[in-house]
Amino acid sequence: MQLSKILAITLLGVFFIFLGKLILDDKTPSSNITGKPFPQFQQLTLDGNSISHEYFIGKKAIVNVWASWCITCLVEHPFLSERASEISIIGINYKDDKSDAVNWLNKNGNFFSTNIHDPIGNLAIDLGVTGAPESFLVIDGKIVSHVIGELNQKKWEENFAPYL
Amino acid sequence: MIAELANFLLIASLSTFFGSFLLGIYARKVESSRIILRSLFSNANLLLLLSFGLFVYLAAVDDFSVSYIASHSNSSLPLFYKISSIWSAHEGSMFLWITLLASWSLLFIRRQDFAEIFSIDMTTILSLILLLFTAFLIFTSNPLERILPLSPIDGADINPILQDPGLAIHPPMLYMGYVGFVIPFIAALANLTTESNHLWEKSVKSWTLAAWAFLTAGIGLGSAWAYYELGWGGYWFWDPVENIALLPWLCGTALVHAMAVSSKTSNFKTWVNFLAILVFILSLFGAFIVRSGIIDSVHTFANDPTRGLYLLGLISIISIFSFTLFAVRGAEFQKKIIILGSKESFISFNNILLMTAIFSVFLGVLYPLIYEATNGSKISVGPPFYNSIFAPMVLIAGLFIGSSLNAQWQRSMRLSSFLQPLLGVMVVLLLAGILHYFLNISFSILELMSFIAGTFILISYILKHLMTEFGKRIINTGSLIAHIGFGVLLIGIALNSNLSFQETVALVPNNPKITNKNIIVLNEISEADGPNFSSIIAEVEINPGPNAVLLRPEKRKYVTRGQVTSETDIHSSLIKDVYVNLGELNDQNQWVIRLQSNYFISFIWVGIVLMLTGILLFLRRVISATK
C-alpha cells in the first residue's frame, strides 16, 4: 500500500471525528470544583457578621453567586425564591457595592439565609466562578454540583434534584 | 426588482452548472458536443459573476429590503465599506467564495484545449463542485433573501473594528488563495479519470503558484491587521482558525516544491497527485471550520451547527470521491532511488517536514476534541504547544535550506560542497556568541532554534555568492528571494520574542512614573469628536529628553451602537516599535496605560513581503517558460 493512500484514508477518518463531534456535541461546560470540599475562607456577611467555611459543615445548601449589576440574576431570582422553602440558599454577593446589594435585596426580596460579601471576588475565584450567576449544591461542606448561568427548572432537575 | 434578478441569475447559473455537468459526462464520448460544453460552462460562470455583481450593486445603493444588507451595512458608511460589508458574515462571504471560484474556473477553462478528454473531465469536475456549492448557497444561506413588505429604513451598521482597509481586503485575498487551489485539484483528478499520465502538473504549475501567492498575501495581511488594529501587540495567536488557514499554505508549499521534482525526474508523480488533492480539501476544510462552531475561535462566523453539517456533508462527498479515485487509480511509476544530498532528497525533507507540520496542527486542533470525548473534561492546546513543535521543525528546515544550495538533480553533493554549509554553521555560532556575550541577549532554546535557522539561511546565500565562480551564480532569483525572506522572518520572530516587553501603569497627568526600563509621562488627556464617534485622547511621552517618543493613543465611543474601541498608537522604527494603548480610568482617577516595546516587527513584515516577491518572480519565470 502506498504511503499517500494511507494518508488519504486517515484524513477521511479525521472528517468523521468532526462529524461525530458536530452531532454529539453538548455545550455544557464542565466544572473542576465538584467533588471538592468547599474552599476555606473567612469573610464578612452583608450584615457585617463573620462567616467561614465551617458554616457548611453538617448542612445542605445551595450557594448562589449574584450581584446587583447582574441581569440574569434578576431573571433567576423568582425561581430561587420558590426553592428557598425547600433548601437553605446562601448568597455570595459578587464584586458588588454593599449598599447596592442591600438595596437590590430590599427591592427584589431577600430569601437568602445569609449573604457572604465578596467585594473583589476572591472567594468566587476559589470556587472556579467565571461570572454571575453561578450556583453550587453543597452537602456537608462538600461541593456536589455546579451550575453556570441562569438556574431554572431544567438545570435544577438535571444537576441538583438527583442529590436532594 | 434587482434583487429578484440577481436571485434569478443565481438559480440560472445553478441549473446551467447542472447542465454542463451532465453534458461533460456525455461529451467524453461525443466529440461534437464539446463546443457546446465550453460555452455552457463559461455561461454558467458568467451568470454567477453577474449575480454577484448585482449583489455588490445592491449593497452599494443601500437596498435594505435585502435582509443580509440590512443587517450588515448602513447608509452612512463610505462606499468602500458598504461593499466590504458583503464579506463580513456567513452568507455574503460564502457568495464571494463561490464567485472567486467561478472566476478562477472561467479564466482557466478558457485556455484549455477541448479536443482532449483531460479538459472535458476537468470541466465536468469543476461543474460538479460549483453546482454543489451554489446549491448550498441558494438552499441554506441565500444572501439575496428579502425582508418584505416591511423593510428597514436603515441598516444595522458594520462593526467599527471591521471598518478598516486591511480587514476589507484580507478575506478576498485569503479566499483567492483557497479557491485557487481548485485548479491543481481538478487537474489531478482529471489525470486520474483519464489515466493520461501526461505532464498535467506542468500545465497547472503557474496557477498553483498564483494561488499560493494570494494565500501568502492573505495570511500576511491578516497578521498585520491583527498587529495594528487589535491592540494586543501580537502578529500570530495560534488561534484555531489561524491554524486551519495555515494548513493549505503548508500543503501548497509542499506541493510547489514537489512539483519541481516531478517535472524534472520521474519520482514524486503519485505524491504530487496526492498533494494537489489534499491542498484543496484542506482549503474546503478551512471554509467549513469557520462556519461550523465546532472549534472555539475568535474568527467563528455563525454558530449554526445544521449549516455546518451540510457543509461537512459537501466536503465529505468531494473528499471521499477524490481520495477513493486516488486510491483506485493512483498509478505506480518507475522511480529512481533518491540519492542523499541530491536536490530531490532536500525536497523530500522539505515535504516530510511540511507534512509533519500539517499533522502537528491537526493534532493540536483535534486533541482537545478527542480528549473531551474520552475523558469528559476540557483541555486547551495553545501557543506553547505550537511554538515548541514548530521551532525544532523550523531549525531543521533552515539547516536543510542552507545546505541545499549546491545540490544538483540526481547526484550527491561533492565533498567540497559541504564546505559552505560548514562555514555557515561556524559563522552562525559566532554570531550567536557575540549576541550572547556582548549584547547580553540570552535566547531561550526555541528562540535560538528560530534564530539559528534564519541566520544560517542568510549566511549560506552570502557564502554561496562569495564562493561561486563568476557567472555561475544562482539563476533562480525567485527562489533566492523567497528563501531569504523566510530567513528574515525567522530572525524577526526570534528577536521579537526575545527582546519585546510590556509594562502596565496607571498615571495622572504630568506625574512621571519610572518603571524598570522606561520613564512614562501622561502629558494630557483631551476629548474630541469624530464623524460618528467621540473620543478620549491621551498624550503619552516615553523617556522625556532628546530621544523622547510622543504617542497619542485613543479610546473611541461610537454613537450608533455605543461600542467602545481602543486605538493603539505606534511609533515604528527599523528595530523597535513603541506601542501604546489607553485603558480605563481607575477608581483612584488614574489612567491605565499599557506600553509595549516590540522589537524587530519590521523584520517580520519585510520577510513576508520578500517571500511574496520571490513567489511572484518565480511565477513570472514559470509563465514565460511555458509560453
Next chain:
Amino acid sequence: MHPISRSFIYFSIFLSFAIFSQSQEFIFPNQEQEDRFYLLTNEIRCPKCTSGSIASSNAPIAEDLKRKVYEQIIDGKTDLEIKNFITDRYGEFADYRPSFESWNILLWIGPGIFMLIFGFLFFREQK
C-alpha cells in the same frame, strides 16, 4: 436563528477580542517578575472567553485572574504554584500548555513520531 441576531454573535466575538480596557496597574520591583507575569498571563486561557489568553482579554474574570497572578508573583510564588492555583479552580482547560502527563505525552511526542515514521516510509517508497 434570525440573521440579525446571528451577525451580532459574530460581532460580539470580535469585539471582546478587540477592546483594550485594562483597569489595573501592574508595577513590579524587578524585571524578572515583570517578564514572568506577561509570560504566565499569555499561557493562562481565559475561562469565559471564546478563545484567547487572559493577557489578551478584558473579560472581568480575565482581569481578576491577572490580578491573582500579579499578587502571587509579588508574594514570591513559583510559576508552577501559580499555574496549579489556576488549574485547581478552572481545570486543565485554563492552561494553554498541556501537562506532560499520561495521554498528553502522545500529544507532545506525536509530531516527532510522525516525522520519523513518515520520513522512513517516504524514502523507502522511492526505492
